[in-house]
Amino acid sequence: MNRRVQHKAAHVTTRRLLDMKQGKEKISVLTAYDYTMARILDRAGVDVILVGDSASNVFAGHSTTLPITIEEMIYHAKAVVKGVQDESNRAMVVVDMPFMSYQISGDEALRNAGKIMKEHECDALKLEGGMIIADTVKRITDVGIPVMGHLGLMPQSIYKYGSYKVRAEEEREADQLLEDARALEESGAFAVVLEKIPSALAAEVTRSLTIPTIGIGAGVECDGQVLVINDILGLNREFHPRFVRQYADLNTVIEDAVKSYVHDVRERSFPSADESY
Numbered sequence: 001m002n003r004r005v006q007h008k009a010a011h012v013t014t015r016r017l018l019d020m021k022q023g024k025e026k027i028s029v030l031t032a033y034d035y036t037m038a039r040i041l042d043r044a045g046v047d048v049i050l051v052g053d054s055a056s057n058v059f060a061g062h063s064t065t066l067p068i069t070i071e072e073m074i075y076h077a078k079a080v081v082k083g084v085q086d087e088s089n090r091a092m093v094v095v096d097m098p099f100m101s102y103q104i105s106g107d108e109a110l111r112n113a114g115k116i117m118k119e120h121e122c123d124a125l126k127l128e129g130g131m132i133i134a135d136t137v138k139r140i141t142d143v144g145i146p147v148m149g150h151l152g153l154m155p156q157s158i159y160k161y162g163s164y165k166v167r168a169e170e171e172r173e174a175d176q177l178l179e180d181a182r183a184l185e186e187s188g189a190f191a192v193v194l195e196k197i198p199s200a201l202a203a204e205v206t207r208s209l210t211i212p213t214i215g216i217g218a219g220v221e222c223d224g225q226v227l228v229i230n231d232i233l234g235l236n237r238e239f240h241p242r243f244v245r246q247y248a249d250l251n252t253v254i255e256d257a258v259k260s261y262v263h264d265v266r267e268r269s270f271p272s273a274d275e276s277y
């Protein structure tokens with residue numbers, strides 16, 4: 001028996017996520033945008049890696065997710081998929097479809113979904129929206145591409161709302177969100193992200209659906225949780241919404257390391273004889 005194969009944990013599939021919900025095992029999701037980080041996340045055992053369009057913010061420095069292009073998302077996704085493949089190849093890789101790559105028509109959405117899927121071996125795509133994109137979700141899933149939904153705070157619609165405030169606090173909006181979630185499930189979505197909505201509503205959606213819910217600022221009763229990797233590592237100085245738990249202060253770690261390097265170069269203590277040829 002090939003021991004290497006035997007020791008490799010099974011790649012996380014949409015089926016596995018459904019089983020996890022049924023078995024009440026929580027699903028952990030983090031974003032990644034590059035090869036090095038994807039390898040660390042896969043090694044650490046995260047279930048799903050999301051190549052988020054938040055790359056527009058944290059990688060490219062834009063103030064919203066709107067400017068990132070399909071080509072840029074593919075570039076990040078290729079690096080992440082390669083990282084997972086070179087590590088344990090356990091984590092599922094989901095890629096955000098960027099703003100305006102799926103909203104114009106079902107045809108265009110399908111063409112772009114296929115384009116993203118063909119460039120690398122990611123496992124699924126994520127789209128923002130509910131009933132409005134239900135037909136599109138059905139068309140994409142019908143050809144065999146798994147789709148993750150995204151409801152509540154939808155950053156691609158930020159200019160429609162004008163703020164990043166909590167969503168669906170009023171009963172009418174909450175009812176709409178519940179209907180949107182059901183529409184996504186009926187259209188074939190395998191999971192749905194719930195962003196910045198009241199915990200009680202997220203719990204109700206979670207109970208109402210067969211597919212898993214993945215929360216970000218949506219309480220502990222979601223079937224899983226997602227956060228942006230830069231936020232949990234403390235790489236982001238300015239971004240501190242209360243749903244982020246910071247697990248490290250890499251900002252300080254990196255700044256101190258770079259300061260030491262700059263100092264050593266200036267003082268001529270780097271490189272030493274041992275570090276030279």
Ligand SMILES: Nc1nc(=O)c2c([nH]1)NC[C@@H]1CN(c3ccc(C(=O)N[C@@H](CCC(=O)O)C(=O)O)cc3)CN21
Pocket residue numbers: 053054057058065153155163164165166196227228230231236239240241242
């Ligand atoms: N680094 C990063 N982390 C994220 O979670 C993230 C991104 N970028 N970019 C894309 C979207 C945007 N997201 C956001 C952005 C802002 C808030 C937020 O709560 N902002 C304010 C509150 C604004 C208000 O209440 O009016 C805050 O408290 O920081 C939440 C999610 C989540 N996503």
Ligand SMILES: CC(C)C(=O)C(=O)O
Pocket residue numbers: 031050051052053054055096150193216226227228
């Ligand atoms: C915050 C998550 C859910 C996301 O969509 C992103 O990182 O783009």
Ligand SMILES: [Mg+2]
Pocket residue numbers: 052053054065096155
């Ligand atoms: Mg996103």
